[in-house]
Amino acid sequence: MKYILASASPRRRELLEQIGLEFEIIPACGEEVIQYERPEEVVMDLSRQKAEEIVKKRTEITIPEVIIGADTVVAYKDTILGKPKDKGDAYRMISLLQGDSHKVYTGVTLILRSGEKTTVHSFFEETKVTMYPMSEAEREWYIDTKEPFDKAGGYGIQGKCAIFIEKISGDYNSVVGLPVARIYQELLKLGVDIYGES
Numbered sequence: 069m070k071y072i073l074a075s076a077s078p079r080r081r082e083l084l085e086q087i088g089l090e091f092e093i094i095p096a097c098g099e100e101v102i103q104y105e106r107p108e109e110v111v112m113d114l115s116r117q118k119a120e121e122i123v124k125k126r127t128e129i130t131i132p133e134v135i136i137g138a139d140t141v142v143a144y145k146d147t148i149l150g151k152p153k154d155k156g157d158a159y160r161m162i163s164l165l166q167g168d169s170h171k172v173y174t175g176v177t178l179i180l181r182s183g184e185k186t187t188v189h190s191f192f193e194e195t196k197v198t199m200y201p202m203s204e205a206e207r208e209w210y211i212d213t214k215e216p217f218d219k220a221g222g223y224g225i226q227g228k229c230a231i232f233i234e235k236i237s238g239d240y241n242s243v244v245g246l247p248v249a250r251i252y253q254e255l256l257k258l259g260v261d262i263y264g265e266s
């Protein structure tokens with residue numbers, strides 16, 4: 069089985085490396101078109117768009133393959149937060165999230181291709197994250213670390229923002245960008261055992 073990660077995210081790459089999977093990276097570069105309101109639908113749909121873009125690029129396949137697409141957003145009350153566009157946007161996001169709880173959604177689409185058969189399987193993980201209150205000076209300091217800019221919700225739980233995380237409920241790796249345990253379980257359901265392969 070060949071595994072392809074349809075992502076340019078270094079965090080997703082590191083998480084797949086961490087579990088010992090051998091895989092190729094083919095980032096999806098198409099524009100993400102949001103057409104849903106509920107965060108779980110948004111992330112599943114965007115993850116499918118990313119994985120399907122790679123399927124279209126690979127018309128001739130010689131061995132069975134699994135393509136993995138993923139997308140992460142932060143939801144605070146009715147607001148969905150993607151990546152901040154600029155410093156002001158990052159400040160707005162971190163101000164919204166500090167001193168309260170929010171949810172992080174990561175959607176994953178696995179596309180299994182073997183012979184003539186293609187199986188598309190999407191799912192999502194929801195993780196609740198609670199942040200301590202942050203003073204204005206702390207928010208400014210955090211934005212100056214530049215960490216917020218390529219991350220949904222404008223923070224990285226795995227970086228300096230860790231000092232502001234009071235608690236989480238759910239999968240930590242999903243917040244970082246890829247729920248590897250759930251992916252393993254879902255692959256098993258599809259009949260793919262990444263460690264049992266000969």
Ligand SMILES: Cc1cn([C@H]2C[C@H](O)[C@@H](COP(=O)(O)OP(=O)(O)OP(=O)(O)O)O2)c(=O)[nH]c1=O
Pocket residue numbers: 074075076077079080095096118138139140141142151172218219220221223224225226243244245
């Ligand atoms: C909330 C949070 C998000 N993130 C990251 C994970 C994702 O990389 C990013 C959300 O953006 P995404 O659009 O999901 O992914 P991406 O653009 O980085 O990569 P690609 O589309 O090529 O797969 O935010 C963290 O690293 N830490 C966090 O705590």
